[in-house]
Amino acid sequence: MLNLDRLRTLHAVARHGSVGAAADSLHVTTSAVSQQIAKLERETGQQLLAKYGRGVRLTDAGRLLADHAARILSQVELAQAELEAHRGQAVGELRLGAFPTAARGLFPAALATLRRAHPQLRVRLTEMEPDESVRSVVRGDIDLAVVLDWYNRPLPLPDGLAKAPLLDDPADVAMPADHALAHRRSVDLEDFADDEWISWPQGEFCHDWLMFTLRSKGIEPRIAHMAEEHHTQLAFIAAGLGLAVAPRLGRGPVPDGVSVVPVRHTMRRHVYAIWRADADRRPSIRAAVSALGAAGKDVEGS
Structure with missing residues (x-):
């Protein structure tokens, strides 16, 4: 049976284009990535990566399995969201990202609200710029990000993301x-x-x-x-x-x-929250958006 963590590693290599970048996105060493790929190759009996100049490229078999891995990981995310929705409680860990002034201006109040209302929810915030936040949400490194558009220049967003306005x-x-x-x-x-x-x-x-x-x-x-x-x-x-x-x-x-x-x-x-559409039913996502929206209204009213 294919190992989910190893599929996640292959997916990261396919998405980022190198072992080093995949390691950075997964917060592990390059050696750990190489070991996971080697084990996956033994499991499948096929070569998945080949040397290409100073880097690597996916073989035909690697591209085929990486495509399946993307769909499998999306289904796992959807299953987790539906299980959380079935339970009906915001629990577990929620990873957030926000640009610095949003982290300072919105999150103290929003995080305090989440702690009071959902004591079993563990929230982790990382400051990051909007472009990096979008990439992190798409990769699954974080669950939700607060990003921005300027009035005359929107931030490019890929397909597959949901969004909710927070404040102007x-x-x-x-x-x-x-x-x-x-x-x-x-x-x-x-x-x-x-x-x-x-x-x-x-x-x-x-x-x-x-x-x-x-x-x-x-x-x-x-x-x-x-x-x-x-x-x-x-x-x-x-x-x-x-x-x-x-x-x-x-x-x-x-x-x-x-x-x-x-x-x-x-x-x-225009400040707004984004998250992966396949996580839309997660109570923790909805709770975070609600808390951030309330904090945004307080800021606009002050």
Whole structure:
């Protein structure tokens, strides 16, 4: 009989394209992946991986079995969801991912609600950027993620995912308090054509959004610094080193020396939860979405 863990390993190699990437996704060593594949080859009596340059590729038999593995793992997920639904209780472990300001602005209240209402549910949260969250949900590394769209640029989502809106998060322009526009009631992005910006790191969804949005306004972005955390960006702004887009979710108190001014044509992030559609009936998923939705309403009402 084929071993489910070994099928999961083969599926990871097929999905990620290498033994090393599969090991990273499964949180094991490359040696452990190689051992699992070797055992699976002995079980099936067929070669599943072949050397290809410095890496490996799936043989015809490997691709055939990997396709079956994907369907089998999906069915296992569905069976687990239906068993949990049959029991009617949110129990077991629920693995969550969220971008940093959502983790700070939504999850303390949501996780406290889940702990009170579902004491047998073990929730584990990991901060990760939206692109990584989507990949992690698709791979099955996490069960649910909180991600975002910008008002003018949606986050690409693959098929097979369900989603639920949580809140709309306005974003302001944060600038040094002595900036010429710091005391305006509202601004346009075009007002800052000659300013230097502090951005998220290159390759992140929000960095790409900022480049796209400024260029759509006829502004060629002048990026002075890049910082992952909004609090770091605000510290740079307080030191007079540039300005940034500052969403309100999870922002907290603005440091001295920084002014935040609304944009006349409001910029918003649409924040929502995503999970695999075949896990839709799990009470733990529904409980988490409900708790996050309540936390989102509290944020919007504050």
